[in-house]
Amino acid sequence: MALLLKSKGFSMIEALIAIVILSISLLALAGLMVTTTKNNSFGSNMTEAVTFAQDKLEELRVTPWAQIVTNQDSLTGSTGIIYTRTWDVASLANPSPPPADYHKSVTIGISWNDGVNRSISLLSVISD
Numbered sequence: 001m002a003l004l005l006k007s008k009g010f011s012m013i014e015a016l017i018a019i020v021i022l023s024i025s026l027l028a029l030a031g032l033m034v035t036t037t038k039n040n041s042f043g044s045n046m047t048e049a050v051t052f053a054q055d056k057l058e059e060l061r062v063t064p065w066a067q068i069v070t071n072q073d074s075l076t077g078s079t080g081i082i083y084t085r086t087w088d089v090a091s092l093a094n095p096s097p098p099p100a101d102y103h104k105s106v107t108i109g110i111s112w113n114d115g116v117n118r119s120i121s122l123l124s125v126i127s128d
Contacts, residue, residue, distance in 0.1 A: 041079075041114065042114070044079070045077070045079070045081060045112060045114050045118070046118075046120070048077045048078065048079075048081075048083070049083055049110040049112060049118075049120050050110075050120065050122075052075055052077075052083055052085055052110055053085065053108045053109075053110050053120065053122045054122070056085060056087055056108050057106065057108055057122065057124055060087065060089075060106055060126060061126055065128050068089050068104055068106070068126065069089055070086075070087060070088050070089050071086075071087060072084065072085060072086040072087070073085050077112075081112050081113070081114055082112065082113075083110050083111070083112045084110070084111045084112070085108065085109070085110050086108070086109045086111075087106055087107065087108045087109075088106070088107045088109075089104050089105070089106050090104065090105045091103070091104055091105075092104065092105055092125065102127055102128045103125050103126070103127050103128070104125070104126045104127075105123070105124075105125055106123070106124050106125070106126055107121060107122070107123050108121070108122045108123075108124075109121045109122075
């Protein structure tokens with residue numbers, strides 16, 4: 001009668017191959033986590049920049065007409081990033097007589113550096 005050898009467990013080679021495959025998978029997941037964290041941070045900074053631009057636009061809409069002029073300022077965000085906000089104001093001529101300025105074009109630019117120089121720009125028209 002032939003004696004049959006039964007395998008009970010894993011060999012050392014099988015265990016090492018499984019550990020290598022697991023290590024490669026975990027390294028790929030770690031890289032994915034770094035990318036996800038950077039993208040979330042960028043999204044947060046972009047949201048904050050747009051909020052600052054909208055705040056300035058709303059402030060200009062309630063400012064007396066003659067005081068709406070080009071200017072700039074700096075703001076510090078919740079994460080400590082410094083945002084530079086500029087707004088350019090240009091009068092738009094009324095197309096019908098008499099020539100009077102009833103509209104102003106406002107371009108609000110926000111720039112910041114979170115390791116990369118970034119900027120956004122919003123354009124709006126304010127009427128008297």
